[in-house]
Amino acid sequence: MxxxxxxxxxxxxxxxxxxxxxxxxxxxxxxxxxxxxxxxxxxxxxxxxxxxxxxxxxxxxxxxxxxxxxxxxxxxxxxxxxxxxxxxxxxxxxxxxxxxxxxxxxxxxxxxxxxxxxxxxxxxxxxxxxxxxxxxxxxxxxxxxxxxxxxxxxxxxxxxxxxxxxxxxxxxxxxxxxxxxxxxxxxxxxxxxxxxxxxxxxxxxxxxxxxxxxxxxxxNHENRATRRKHLQQSLEHALSDSGTVLIPAFSIGRTQELLYELEHIIHQNKHKAVSQTRSGVSLNWEDIDIIIDSPLASRFTEVYRSLANYWDDEAKRRVSSGRHPLSFEQVTTIDDHATHLQTVSYLQHQTRPAIVIAASGMCAGGRIVNYLKALLGDERNDLLFVGYQAAGTPGRDILKYHDKPNGYVMFDGERYAINAKVQQISGYSxxxxxxxxxxxxxxxxxxxxxxxxxxxxxxxxxxxxxxxxxxxxxxxxxxx
Structure with missing residues (x-):
């Protein structure tokens, strides 16, 4: 039976x-x-x-x-x-x-x-x-x-x-x-x-x-138009003080979807101001650096592009119109570990805003951990969750304790204060x-x-x- x-x-x-x-x-x-x-x-x-x-x-x-x-x-x-x-x-x-x-x-x-x-x-x-x-x-x-x-x-x-x-x-x-x-x-x-x-x-x-x-x-989740609007609003708020927006995301699936949505936001808002540097220089959406710090994610993205015949009709239309939803010019991909460490250090002292997408999606390992150790204590920065955070993961702990007095998260046996603003957009699950x-x-x-x-x-x-x-x-x- x-x-x-x-x-x-x-x-x-x-x-x-x-x-x-x-x-x-x-x-x-x-x-x-x-x-x-x-x-x-x-x-x-x-x-x-x-x-x-x-x-x-x-x-x-x-x-x-x-x-x-x-x-x-x-x-x-x-x-x-x-x-x-x-x-x-x-x-x-x-x-x-x-x-x-x-x-x-x-x-x-x-x-x-x-x-x-x-x-x-x-x-x-x-x-x-x-x-x-x-x-x-x-x-x-x-x-x-x-x-x-x-x-x-x-x-x-x-x-x-x-x-x-x-x-x-x-x-x-x-x-x-x-x-x-x-x-x-x-x-x-x-x-x-x-x-x-x-x-x-x-x-x-x-x-x-x-x-x-x-x-x-x-x-239930928000619909597509609403969640894209919330993503744009969250990023505009986060980028307004020249901080770094950290987005933990799985290398496969979520990273490619975020790239796709970011390309659309930039395409729809060309020449519109989103932020300014500490010296007062205004920055438009197309000026924002988008950093993909994951060798695995970049390899997956290449395979995603090679399998475009499995994309939906909307994505195929964008490609036919000359757009490149997974490989547009604002994106910088970091492969080697030395450049990763240099980027983490640079963002601790940078004067212009940036968006970083790095694995893992639940902050339980991967390169996102080094970014969190370095940047989570700075109130200029933002942490944006776009996926589910399982119990027992650092991602769940950050969501639970970020708004508590003296909230912190543990990485490798050490406490790291949570002063960055923390947001969650569940519609992007x-x-x-x-x-x-x-x-x-x-x-x-x-x-x-x-x-x-x-x-x-x-x-x-x-x-x-x-x-x-x-x-x-x-x-x-x-x-x-």
């Missing part, structure tokens, strides 16, 4: 990993992500435990929804544990995944080039890139037939929700059903409608069983909001009989559970 085990994204929003048992001896794994902050697998592992802590004997294949680290970060450990089956993902994800895994190995495992190459070669030998909206048979060892289909999820480039169609001649169908087959859908991370660059996700025709993310199950999640279910022609809510804090899951039950009284909603 069909069953699902959840090995991550149960006690929070990270570590996504779910196992679909199509019979008693065979299963397919969906994602194998890294835990971040205070979150764990729920089986006793802490966020620093990367080893695979569940039995792999039944796993025949892995399907990757997208390449964010909380969905693929434990993939090297899965390979090391002996997994040799096919690894399915979309074609854009297949282009991005090696960059993510290489960086994860360098940061968390080893910088030995031979070991990294061996892992990437092994990954390449098992990787099976798939087109969207095509059925692929998953090889199994008996008469149970399983097909997999990827559909655009609108979260980052290459992201997908996954449909498994299982037909086992009665063996795999849940008790009491008469369907010829059983469709199980894993949402992965769903994007908000009208996200920059990406087509909005469309619901599947049917889902007999659904595993649904719930990151923002307790709130790459995740679907509450109404978007409900609409994902509502727009299915055949509604799920059972829904598993994962990838969310407890409050978000409980609120979303209540709303789903209200709108779908025949559906069983479980919170693992």
């Amino acid at each position: 069909l069953s699902i085990k959840h090995h991550g994204a149960v006690q929070g929003v990270t570590g996504s990993c779910h196992e679909l048992f199509v019979d008693s001896d065979q299963s397919v794994l969906v994602d194998c992500g890294l835990f971040q902050g205070a979150e764990t697998s729920g089986s006793g592992a802490d966020s620093n435990s990367l080893e695979i802590d569940f039995d792999l004997s039944a796993v025949q294949a892995l399907v990757i929804t997208h390449v964010h680290i909380d969905h693929v970060g434990r993939l090297p450990y899965l390979l090391a544990a002996g997994f040799t089956g096919p690894i399915y993902c979309s074609k854009p994800s297949a282009a991005l995944l090696p960059l993510v895994i290489e960086d994860a190995l360098k940061v968390g495992v080893t910088r030995n080039a031979n070991i990294i190459k061996a892992c990437l070669d092994r990954l390449a030998s098992q990787l099976v890139p798939l087109d969207y909206k095509t059925w692929t048979v998953v090889p199994l060892n008996n008469n149970t037939k399983v097909q997999v289909r990827l559909c655009r999820a609108g979260h980052i480039l290459g992201s997908a929700y996954v449909i498994f169609r299982v037909d086992g001649g009665g063996l795999c169908r849940p008790k009491g059903t008469t369907n010829k087959y059983w469709d199980v859908v894993f949402s992965g991370d769903l994007g908000a409608p009208y996200s920059p660059l990406l087509p909005a996700p469309q619901s599947p025709y049917r889902a007999d069983q659904l595993v649904l993310e719930s990151t923002y199950g307790d709130r 790459a995740h679907a909001g509450q109404r978007d999640l409900l609409n994902f279910i509502k727009r299915m022609r055949v509604k799920p009989q059972k829904i598993h809510l994962v990838h969310g804090d407890d409050n978000a899951k409980q609120i979303l559970k209540g709303l789903i039950e209200m709108e779908n009284p025949e559906c069983e909603v479980v919170v693992p």
Whole structure:
């Protein structure tokens, strides 16, 4: 009988990993992500435990929804544990995944080039890139037939929700059903409608069983025009005193979306003043320095540009009109570490405003930490959060304590005062909001009989559970 085990994204929003048992001896794994902050697998592992802590004997294949680290970060450990089956993902994800895994190995495992190459070669030998909206048979060892289909999820480039169609001649169908087959859908991370660059996700025709993310199950997002306006207003306010605006952002997805929106703001506001230097010189939008300090982000941006055929129609029109939404002249990319340190030092003493986008998105590592150590104590500067901050991360601590007397955050065992202005624009989350999640279910022609809510804090899951039950009284909603 069909069953699902959840090995991550149960006690929070990270570590996504779910196992679909199509019979008693065979299963397919969906994602194998890294835990971040205070979150764990729920089986006793802490966020620093990367080893695979569940039995792999039944796993025949892995399907990757997208390449964010909380969905693929434990993939090297899965390979090391002996997994040799096919690894399915979309074609854009297949282009991005090696960059993510290489960086994860360098940061968390080893910088030995031979070991990294061996892992990437092994990954390449098992990787099976798939087109969207095509059925692929998953090889199994008996008469149970399983097909997999990827559909655009609108979260980052290459992201997908996954449909498994299982037909086992009665063996795999849940008790009491008469369907010829059983469709199980894993949402992965769903994007908000009208996200920059990406087509909005469309619901599947049917889902007999659904595993649904719930990151923002307790709130809705602003619409695209409103959040872009808020981004512009936040930046204008932040830049008015010649300070630096720090934007922590994941190297893949969020950074490219921000570049896209910044290019539009500059294009729409040419020759309009936004700030002035301490000496009184007025600066227009097109004069503002935009610094991307992440070698990984620059590599991802190159791949994003090479995959422009997967962009949405709006983005394609901008390119056709001669604009370059991911490579405009105000952008400076910093690659090497020495230049990074020089830039941090320069911004401590600079006299003109700048915008810095650097990883990681939750301030739990990466180059953003050096900027925060150097600039968070200066009231001229601003810290602008545009994404979710998980419990136990420095980003969550900054949001919690920035407006408290003598508020501070800890980095590497030291206290750093928070005097910079801190803002959050939740509308720029790459995740679907509450109404978007409900609409994902509502727009299915055949509604799920059972829904598993994962990838969310407890409050978000409980609120979303209540709303789903209200709108779908025949559906069983479980919170693992």
